[in-house]
Amino acid sequence: YLIGDFLNVSRLKTGKFIVEHNPVNLADITQEEVEQLQSTAQSRGITLVYEKPQHFPQLELDDNKMRQVIMNFIDNAIFYSRSGGQVWIELTKGKGEVVLRVRDSGIGVPVAERKNLFTKFYRATNARKARPDGTGIGLFMAKKVIIAHGGALIFETTEGKGSVFGFRLPLE
Numbered sequence: 001y002l003i004g005d006f007l008n009v010s011r012l013k014t015g016k017f018i019v020e021h022n023p024v025n026l027a028d029i030t031q032e033e034v035e036q037l038q039s040t041a042q043s044r045g046i047t048l049v050y051e052k053p054q055h056f057p058q059l060e061l062d063d064n065k066m067r068q069v070i071m072n073f074i075d076n077a078i079f080y081s082r083s084g085g086q087v088w089i090e091l092t093k094g095k096g097e098v099v100l101r102v103r104d105s106g107i108g109v110p111v112a113e114r115k116n117l118f119t120k121f122y123r124a125t126n127a128r129k130a131r132p133d134g135t136g137i138g139l140f141m142a143k144k145v146i147i148a149h150g151g152a153l154i155f156e157t158t159e160g161k162g163s164v165f166g167f168r169l170p171l172e
Helices: 002-014 024-042 063-081 111-118 127-128 137-147
Strands: 022-025 047-048 058-061 086-094 095-106 152-158 162-170
Touching: 002 162, 022 024, 022 063, 022 095, 024 063, 024 086, 058 063, 058 127, 063 086, 063 137, 063 162, 086 137, 127 137
Parallel strands: 047 086
Antiparallel strands: 022 058, 086 095, 095 162, 152 162
């Protein structure tokens, strides 16, 4: 997915960032991303908790780009959580919208750095210490993808206790 993120950044610069719209079951692709990251979580002593909702509606989305967003949120939650922690992935259908929330028991984001978090190549100070190899484009691309789908980002954090990253997407 890292290569995909860089390609999408390049496409944004050249005006060739295109979002396709095909029928996608968000519950299914979330389950697939959880399964794909399970071994990474286990190797770091993290438990992933996801209860796949039944009878989830199909949405017109860009499958690959949504997978990148979901994978990025879960991957970040795994890497910024302490060993023995949990990452909760919750997907719900509300009135006129679907909501995905990825909650961790990690390091959180310092207050002074929150406003820059979705800026291209930006990484919070404590994130650079916890994971020196990050690129700072995952959250930037997540924001672009969610906005391109007519949605809104969810971001809540308490420094030293954890964060919630997610999104709201319209059902229509």
